[in-house]
Amino acid sequence: MSKGLDYETLNENVKKVQYAVRGELYLRASELQKEGKKIIFTNVGNPHALGQKPLTFPRQVVALCQAPFLLDDPNVGLVFPADVIARARHYLSLTSGGLGAYSDSRGLPGIRKEVAEFIERRDGYPSDPELIYLTDGASKGVMQMLNTIIRGGNDGDIIVFSSIPRFTLAPFAFQILVPVPQYPLYSATISLYGGSLIPYYLEETANWGLDINNLRQSISLARSRDITVRAMVIINPGNPTGQCLSEANLQEILKFCYHEKLVLLADEVYQQNVYQDERLFISARKVLLAMGSPFNKEVQLVSFHTVSKGYWGECGQRGGYFEMTNIPPQTVDEIYKVASISLSPNVPGQIFMGLMVNPPKPGDISYLKFDLESKAILESLKKRAHIMTNGFNSCRNVVCNFTEGAMYSFPQIRLPQKAIEAAKTAGKVPDVFYCLKLLEATGISTVPGSGFGQKDGVFHLRTTILPAEEDMPAIMESFKKFNDRFMEQYEDSRGYSRM
Amino acid sequence: MSKGLDYETLNENVKKVQYAVRGELYLRASELQKEGKKIIFTNVGNPHALGQKPLTFPRQVVALCQAPFLLDDPNVGLVFPADVIARARHYLSLTSGGLGAYSDSRGLPGIRKEVAEFIERRDGYPSDPELIYLTDGASKGVMQMLNTIIRGGNDGDIIVFSSIPRFTLAPFAFQILVPVPQYPLYSATISLYGGSLIPYYLEETANWGLDINNLRQSISLARSRDITVRAMVIINPGNPTGQCLSEANLQEILKFCYHEKLVLLADEVYQQNVYQDERLFISARKVLLAMGSPFNKEVQLVSFHTVSKGYWGECGQRGGYFEMTNIPPQTVDEIYKVASISLSPNVPGQIFMGLMVNPPKPGDISYLKFDLESKAILESLKKRAHIMTNGFNSCRNVVCNFTEGAMYSFPQIRLPQKAIEAAKTAGKVPDVFYCLKLLEATGISTVPGSGFGQKDGVFHLRTTILPAEEDMPAIMESFKKFNDRFMEQYEDSRGYSRM
Numbered sequence: 001m002s003k004g005l006d007y008e009t010l011n012e013n014v015k016k017v018q019y020a021v022r023g024e025l026y027l028r029a030s031e032l033q034k035e036g037k038k039i040i041f042t043n044v045g046n047p048h049a050l051g052q053k054p055l056t057f058p059r060q061v062v063a064l065c066q067a068p069f070l071l072d073d074p075n076v077g078l079v080f081p082a083d084v085i086a087r088a089r090h091y092l093s094l095t096s097g098g099l100g101a102y103s104d105s106r107g108l109p110g111i112r113k114e115v116a117e118f119i120e121r122r123d124g125y126p127s128d129p130e131l132i133y134l135t136d137g138a139s140k141g142v143m144q145m146l147n148t149i150i151r152g153g154n155d156g157d158i159i160v161f162s163s164i165p166r167f168t169l170a171p172f173a174f175q176i177l178v179p180v181p182q183y184p185l186y187s188a189t190i191s192l193y194g195g196s197l198i199p200y201y202l203e204e205t206a207n208w209g210l211d212i213n214n215l216r217q218s219i220s221l222a223r224s225r226d227i228t229v230r231a232m233v234i235i236n237p238g239n240p241t242g243q244c245l246s247e248a249n250l251q252e253i254l255k256f257c258y259h260e261k262l263v264l265l266a267d268e269v270y271q272q273n274v275y276q277d278e279r280l281f282i283s284a285r286k287v288l289l290a291m292g293s294p295f296n297k298e299v300q301l302v303s304f305h306t307v308s309k310g311y312w313g314e315c316g317q318r319g320g321y322f323e324m325t326n327i328p329p330q331t332v333d334e335i336y337k338v339a340s341i342s343l344s345p346n347v348p349g350q351i352f353m354g355l356m357v358n359p360p361k362p363g364d365i366s367y368l369k370f371d372l373e374s375k376a377i378l379e380s381l382k383k384r385a386h387i388m389t390n391g392f393n394s395c396r397n398v399v400c401n402f403t404e405g406a407m408y409s410f411p412q413i414r415l416p417q418k419a420i421e422a423a424k425t426a427g428k429v430p431d432v433f434y435c436l437k438l439l440e441a442t443g444i445s446t447v448p449g450s451g452f453g454q455k456d457g458v459f460h461l462r463t464t465i466l467p468a469e470e471d472m473p474a475i476m477e478s479f480k481k482f483n484d485r486f487m488e489q490y491e492d493s494r495g496y497s498r499m
Numbered sequence: 500m501s502k503g504l505d506y507e508t509l510n511e512n513v514k515k516v517q518y519a520v521r522g523e524l525y526l527r528a529s530e531l532q533k534e535g536k537k538i539i540f541t542n543v544g545n546p547h548a549l550g551q552k553p554l555t556f557p558r559q560v561v562a563l564c565q566a567p568f569l570l571d572d573p574n575v576g577l578v579f580p581a582d583v584i585a586r587a588r589h590y591l592s593l594t595s596g597g598l599g600a601y602s603d604s605r606g607l608p609g610i611r612k613e614v615a616e617f618i619e620r621r622d623g624y625p626s627d628p629e630l631i632y633l634t635d636g637a638s639k640g641v642m643q644m645l646n647t648i649i650r651g652g653n654d655g656d657i658i659v660f661s662s663i664p665r666f667t668l669a670p671f672a673f674q675i676l677v678p679v680p681q682y683p684l685y686s687a688t689i690s691l692y693g694g695s696l697i698p699y700y701l702e703e704t705a706n707w708g709l710d711i712n713n714l715r716q717s718i719s720l721a722r723s724r725d726i727t728v729r730a731m732v733i734i735n736p737g738n739p740t741g742q743c744l745s746e747a748n749l750q751e752i753l754k755f756c757y758h759e760k761l762v763l764l765a766d767e768v769y770q771q772n773v774y775q776d777e778r779l780f781i782s783a784r785k786v787l788l789a790m791g792s793p794f795n796k797e798v799q800l801v802s803f804h805t806v807s808k809g810y811w812g813e814c815g816q817r818g819g820y821f822e823m824t825n826i827p828p829q830t831v832d833e834i835y836k837v838a839s840i841s842l843s844p845n846v847p848g849q850i851f852m853g854l855m856v857n858p859p860k861p862g863d864i865s866y867l868k869f870d871l872e873s874k875a876i877l878e879s880l881k882k883r884a885h886i887m888t889n890g891f892n893s894c895r896n897v898v899c900n901f902t903e904g905a906m907y908s909f910p911q912i913r914l915p916q917k918a919i920e921a922a923k924t925a926g927k928v929p930d931v932f933y934c935l936k937l938l939e940a941t942g943i944s945t946v947p948g949s950g951f952g953q954k955d956g957v958f959h960l961r962t963t964i965l966p967a968e969e970d971m972p973a974i975m976e977s978f979k980k981f982n983d984r985f986m987e988q989y990e991d992s993r994g995y996s997r998m
Contacts, residue, residue, distance in 0.1 A: 001760055002760070003760045003761075003762065004648055004730045004760065004799060005648065005799045005801075005827070005830050006830065007827055007830050007833070009729065010647055010648070010650075010830060010833060011646065011647055011648065011649055012650065014646065014647050014833055014836075014837055017837060017840070019836055019839050019840055022604060022836075022839040030603075044601060044842070046596065046601045047596075047599075048596035048597055048599035048600040050596070052596075054597065054598075059565050059566050060566055062565050063566035063569070064562070066561050066562040066565060066847075067559055067562035068553075068558075069555060073578055075574065075577040075578050076578065078574040078577060078578075079569060079572055079575065079578055095815075096548050097546075097549070097550075097815070098553065098815070099815050099816060100546075100551075100553045100811075100812060100813045100814060100815050100816065101546075101547040101814055101815045102543060102545045102548070102807075102814040102815055104529075136635055136817065136841075136845060137841065137842065139840065139841045139842060140841055143840070143841065147510065147513065147691070148513050149503055149504065149509070150510055151509075151510050151511065185840060188840045189840060192646070193510075230508065261500055261501070261502045261503065300502050300503060302504075312599075313599060314598075314599045315600055315601040315842070315843075316594075316597070316599050316601055316602060316845065316847075317598060318843075318844070318845035318846075327504050328504070328506055331504050331505065331506050331509060334506070334509060337518055338513055338516060338691065340518050340521040341516070341638065341684060341687045341688060341691070342635075342636065342639055343543070343636065343638060343814070344815065344817075345817070346816060346817035346848055347816070348816065348845070348847050349845055
């Protein structure tokens with residue numbers, strides 16, 4: 001008889017989880033790093049790890065909140081500006097017990113109010129702090145919401161999508177519609193909680209646009225197999241695909257959710273990261289409320305945000321929130337109850353969230369510096385998005401849409417038939433094979449497209465646009481050198497992977 | 500047809516969760532507070548919320564890590580001592596990207612090494628940093644471990660313990676042995692993940708000792724119903740019961756786990772909080788490794804610790820770790836994979852964990868102050884434990900074991916028959932009825948014993964020993980006044996609840 005934590009006896013859903021962002025490529029990269037090789041980690045959107053400096057103002061405020069005794073130190077004014085001191089006092093006044101005390105499990109009421117005010121300014125419609133819950137980063141919020149929605153396996157028949165084997169991880173009846181390619185938080189969490197994922201494909205040739213017909217097809221297929229579809233995920237701006245959804249597209253999606261009675265989970269963590277002026281970020285909530293009756297009172301929407309992304313990039317602080325629209329009070333109470341089990345999100349992360357939605361204003365002592373730092377980061381991200389897209393498009397058999405938003409580039413790699421066969425011989429998925437070779441040759445640690453999902457026989461990789469601007473040309477040159485040599489090595493008369 | 504987040508369609512396991520620490524009493528207390536009533540929140544072990552000041556040294560270090568640009572400020576030495584500056588540099592050198600970067604999903608390797616060194620000093624046996632994972636507080640670690648162990652409901656028969664209705668929340672076949680009374684993190688999480696809980700009763704008359712015969716009875720009962728028991732939980736020092744387990748008792752438990760092939764989950768978050776010299780804290784791991792073959796190589800053990808408890812009480816920072824002993828490498832990898840989904844625990848909380856296991860040493864500039872602050876808190880907790888126990892024992896129909904460790908008092912309240920009937924009329928569990936009356940009369944917010952589990956017809960409440968020492972006499976007087984009046988009001992010739 002085996003023991004409780006022997007592999008054979010573990011929760012099967014745990015074993016089924018796949019999480020490529022820190023998967024085989026990341027593990028190999030970590031090994032190489034230990035062996036002394038210089039690794040450029042572009043596998044995770046982790047800006048500070050690649051040298052981005054933190055914004056001064058929020059760090060000053062949180063540092064002071066951590067050391068409240070400094071507020072009584074006569075020298076405090078020598079190291080902290082007056083508006084920082086005032087803001088630290090403000091946040092401490094919102095807590096009872098400072099950063100060392102658990103807050104309410106939904107987060108500090110005063111910060112939830114600041115978030116509601118931000119949402120109102122952004123969307124033009126009031127927001128209710130009681131429907132905003134602070135979380136340890138957006139991922140934890142997404143996980144809690146999926147755990148609330150996904151019912152255990154006892155409730156329905158076993159379904160296997162034989163045509164899309166990557167997404168048949170957990171063959172049960174209550175299902176979530178997820179874009180493909182997608183950020184694997186969704187596929188992994190859905191597996192973990194015993195749900196399963198219905199993919200809808202984004203159109204690479206239409207700059208990763210969402211074609212509502214693809215959605216309809218996915219749901220029809222699910223229905224024909226007696227699957228109850230309960231929720232839909234959008235990631236806007238897209239990860240890994242970088243597109244910004246248009247208002248018209250969001251309207252179509254919301255109407256679709258209305259007719260199909262789906263909860264819309266809107267992952268909007270990249271809302272600050274937009275690199276073109278043609279299509280700005282617009283929130284699902286703003287579009288919904290503008291659509292009027294019956295949609296604005298009916299469609300269930302949960303929107304996620306975080307301090308990890310944007311130009312702040314404060315990933316390690318783990319701050320985030322979700323806002324619920326049209327969710328029944330009894331459900332809101334259940335979500336509160338489950339949040340209570342782990343007591344409270346970390347309080348410093350909550351304060352970062354407050355600062356992000358309520359930054360220094362023109363006229364504040366710290367405003368100019370804050371504004372300069374902010375613009376410098378965003379401008380540089382924009383430049384890097386261009387350098388990267390252009391770099392990829394200059395490579396043999398590589399084609400890449402422009403990164404309109406978010407912080408990733410997702411080039412398609414047309415692999416020669418011979419490379420596909422070599423991968424097969426090596427027991428690797430072809431894009432994993434390519435990315436491993438890239439890693440060994442250049443130290444660039446990417447994530448293979450298969451980790452996000454892609455159409456059969458089509459291959460990609462995801463890289464962040466986060467390496468330092470001054471390093472970018474050399475990185476792209478190193479990539480090009482590797483890629484073009486790889487192509488030479490494997491090209492022959494038998495053609496390429498599909499486009 | 501209902502929508503995805505309508506109450507009827509939610510994950511049934513979510514609905515079954517009960518979490519009394521922030522349940523009806525807490526919600527009512529929050530309402531009263533909003534109405535302007537002064538509430539003494541003793542429902543959660545949240546020391547800073549009740550006025551405990553943070554220790555200066557760790558806060559200085561983390562504040563500097565948050566504001567690393569201060570390290571270049573010529574005035575930094577005016578507000579931070581040199582050893583703080585050195586320690587901040589040390590922790591920043593362990594990260595790549597500072598507090599704003601995601602760490603490895605297991606936590607920063609350098610801090611896991613500090614934790615391993617602490618464990619080795621504490622237990623006298625080496626500890627492997629690769630088997631230590633940092634978490635956002637201990638609760639998150641416990642939840643991850645239970646999610647790994649509990650298999651979905653498809654795996655076995657439906658079992659209902661009709662004699663212990665409180666713990667029939669999730670009637671499936673893979674089960675966790677949990678002490679009763681217990682901290683509801685366990686019951687709530689086991690419900691959430693669709694497992695169920697097998698209670699073993701602690702003996703109130705033996706100062707909440709663990710009688711191995713009770714364990715044997717519980718497991719026999721489970722076996723006779725074809726239940727596969729896979730893990731056992733101990734909380735040492737006890738929550739809510741405050742007892743410290745003896746070495747002999749731990750040996751019995753470990754032998755039991757060996758013979759029954761159970762994983763032992765050792766919740767040791769109160770290891771710093773011990774208020775008597777007769778029985779000091781001893782870790783399950785130390786006892787296990789001292790037992791020699793075959794136990795030391797066979798028993799699977801996961802031990803939990805946190806920065807929230809101890810005398811640090813840094814609850815809001817959400818720092819913790821778990822250490823795995825005798826867990827197979829393949830399982831360790833699975834646990835890593837699942838941890839990766841939420842990217843990393845918060846980095847400031849990791850640094851608090853590092854500081855807690857590696858505090859200032861004699862000779863360091865900050866040592867004297869740190870030592871004074873630490874002793875003052877521990878001494879005061881000890882005094883408060885005495886004031887509280889004595890206070891409860893001076894009340895009519897109240898009997899209370901001494902708080903040997905942890906931060907709670909768990910008096911038994913012998914309720915008059917007439918009070919039990921009044922509770923029934925009001926539609927309340929008797930101890931909930933009592934605690935609500937206490938709250939309304941005095942503002943003292945406690946948790947009814949039924950939230951932790953207790954023998955049928957026996958009633959308790961849990962309070963923390965955390966109100967400020969100077970407030971304690973008045974609080975106990977206010978409690979006594981309420982209790983004795985309550986007893987007068989409800990006593991008649993028909994007797995009391997059982998003991």
